[in-house]
Amino acid sequence: MQIKTLELDEFMQGLIRRNPGETEFHQAVQEVAEDIIPFVNQHPQYGDAALLERMTEPDRIISFRVCWADDEGNIRVNRGYRVQYNNAIGPYKGGLRFHPSVNQSVLKFLGFEQVFKNSLTTLPMGGGKGGSDFNPKGKSDREVMRFCQSFMTELHKHIGPNRDVPAGDIGVGAREIGYLFGQYKRLENEFTGTLTGKSLEFGGSLIRTEATGYGTVYFMELMLNHRGDSLKGKEVVISGSGNVAQYAAEKAIQLGAKVLTMSDSGGYIYDKDGISEEKLAFIIDLKTIRRGRISEYAEKFGCDYHQGKRPWDVPCQIALPCATQNEISVENAKTLVKNGIIAIAEGANMPTFIDAIHVFHDNKVLYAPGKASNAGGVAVSGLEMSQNSQRISWSRKELDERLRNIMSDIHQQCLKYGGGNGYVDYVKGAWPAGFVKVANAMLAYGVV
Numbered sequence: 001m002q003i004k005t006l007e008l009d010e011f012m013q014g015l016i017r018r019n020p021g022e023t024e025f026h027q028a029v030q031e032v033a034e035d036i037i038p039f040v041n042q043h044p045q046y047g048d049a050a051l052l053e054r055m056t057e058p059d060r061i062i063s064f065r066v067c068w069a070d071d072e073g074n075i076r077v078n079r080g081y082r083v084q085y086n087n088a089i090g091p092y093k094g095g096l097r098f099h100p101s102v103n104q105s106v107l108k109f110l111g112f113e114q115v116f117k118n119s120l121t122t123l124p125m126g127g128g129k130g131g132s133d134f135n136p137k138g139k140s141d142r143e144v145m146r147f148c149q150s151f152m153t154e155l156h157k158h159i160g161p162n163r164d165v166p167a168g169d170i171g172v173g174a175r176e177i178g179y180l181f182g183q184y185k186r187l188e189n190e191f192t193g194t195l196t197g198k199s200l201e202f203g204g205s206l207i208r209t210e211a212t213g214y215g216t217v218y219f220m221e222l223m224l225n226h227r228g229d230s231l232k233g234k235e236v237v238i239s240g241s242g243n244v245a246q247y248a249a250e251k252a253i254q255l256g257a258k259v260l261t262m263s264d265s266g267g268y269i270y271d272k273d274g275i276s277e278e279k280l281a282f283i284i285d286l287k288t289i290r291r292g293r294i295s296e297y298a299e300k301f302g303c304d305y306h307q308g309k310r311p312w313d314v315p316c317q318i319a320l321p322c323a324t325q326n327e328i329s330v331e332n333a334k335t336l337v338k339n340g341i342i343a344i345a346e347g348a349n350m351p352t353f354i355d356a357i358h359v360f361h362d363n364k365v366l367y368a369p370g371k372a373s374n375a376g377g378v379a380v381s382g383l384e385m386s387q388n389s390q391r392i393s394w395s396r397k398e399l400d401e402r403l404r405n406i407m408s409d410i411h412q413q414c415l416k417y418g419g420g421n422g423y424v425d426y427v428k429g430a431w432p433a434g435f436v437k438v439a440n441a442m443l444a445y446g447v448v
Contacts, residue, residue: 006037006047015056022105024325028112028350029056031357031369035431039417049447051439058085058111059092061104064154066132068146070139080151082130082158082166085111088441091162092128093118093378093385095169095197098176102131106325110169110349114378116434117371120410123382128164130155136171137291148179156184161192161389167381168197170242170324173288174209178202193388196381205384206396207403208377213247214400215376215407216320216347221255222411223343223366226424232256237316239263240323241287241294244347244374248320249280261311263323264294268311271303315339322347333359346370357427364423372410372430379406 011033016026033052040046062082070076081104084092094114097107107129115127132151136144159166168177174197181195181202188194191203198204207214217231224230234257238245241262249259258274262283271279279301286292298305312319312332319341321327325348328336333356336344343366346352350370352360360367380403387393394402410433418429 024105025108028109035428039432068150078134080132083107083111085127086115087126090124090126092164093125094129095167096172097131097169098134098171100135102133117375119434119437121379145179149183152183156187196384207399208380210247211380212244212377214251217251218407219373220345234317236318237261238320245322267307269298319344321351325350328352330355337363345373368426
């Protein structure tokens with residue numbers, strides 16, 4: 001039998017032809033394919049089994065209508081999705097996103113990346129993603145409750161503790177998870193750990209809220225430590241002001257860094273004196289309790305607010321993009337390099353355009369892709385699943401230690417495949433590390 005050799009351009013042309021118009025998905029696969037195809041060609045057992053082609057096709061995509069009534073009695077209609085991408089190493093696992101930008105392309109890109117991210121954690125979790133184009137912003141609690149109950153009335157048929165375990169994501173916080181889990185419990189008449197990110201009172205885990213942000217900063221510290229440096233004294237620019245950004249800021253401050261910026265969809269604040277723990281407490285209350293705008297921080301503390309802009313013009317040594325996909329352009333990357341950046345770790349999913357990643361690599365900037373650096377959230381979700389299965393609760397200290405160990409294990413896997421020549425290519429390291437475990441499982445199952 002002739003050994004099969006993959007070519008990047010040919011592979012991508014076929015994928016785009018099969019998935020027309022799904023630009024976010026194309027971008028996510030391109031990022032993987034650039035580094036995985038050379039690896040696959042060096043290991044023909046993967047190419048011969050067409051594993052990359054199989055991995056870029058979800059196991060199934062579930063799409064459904066979600067009808068609900070607003071507070072004025074008007075009937076509203078949204079679309080719900082669950083992309084069950086790959087369960088080769090465990091139940092499907094990945095968040096639910098409620099945001100107007102949600103469509104099949106976005107959820108396929110997120111589910112595809114989730115497969116590799118979950119594999120990197122070393123926990124037995126497959127990859128999936130779901131959500132709706134519903135926008136919870138500006139909705140009353142009752143409207144959100146009615147939507148979540150309608151959404152779960154369809155979704156519950158497709159999930160379960162050994163089948164698919166959703167969690168939260170953008171637009172799905174503690175409030176939404178509570179409503180979703182309550183409806184699931186009502187419909188199934190059982191109490192199982194089918195959703196993660198729950199409140200502590202009904203099966204949630206300590207540090208789950210903090211885990212993605214903490215894990216991102218732990219990974220950044222590991223990258224810096226590997227070359228004899230640390231976060232102490234570094235100036236840090238952060239995008240976003242949701243829970244990932246909040247707790248990335250908190251951990252960075254605790255490790256001695258100076259956090260200069262945070263943002264939301266309206267713009268960003270620049271506090272040249274640094275965001276202290278007291279100021280951060282104001283942001284957490286502003287965004288999680290009062291659901292206000294980041295501009296209120298500038299008004300209260302008398303710092304600069306840049307409306308309609310992102311914070312990548314601010315000089316810094318460290319950047320932590322924690323908002324959403326595609327927020328760092330090639331121009332932003334060039335500006336960051338010009339202003340002295342030495343390292344970037346993604347707290348969000350795919351926030352950096354491919355050309356911008358190339359700029360960081362060309363300038364030997366340490367760059368951690370989200371599938372490695374933001375895996376802390378799903379790692380603690382996996383630990384929540386374990387606690388639910390065993391009917392136990394671990395302490396904050398024990399969970400934080402487990403999180404640190406998982407991020408350290410991910411870092412070591414990246415070094416294995418991405419080291420050499422005095423510069424660690426964390427993209428080149430992360431993809432094979434996540435790919436091999438899933439690929440070997442799929443090989444063992446045969447052609448299924």
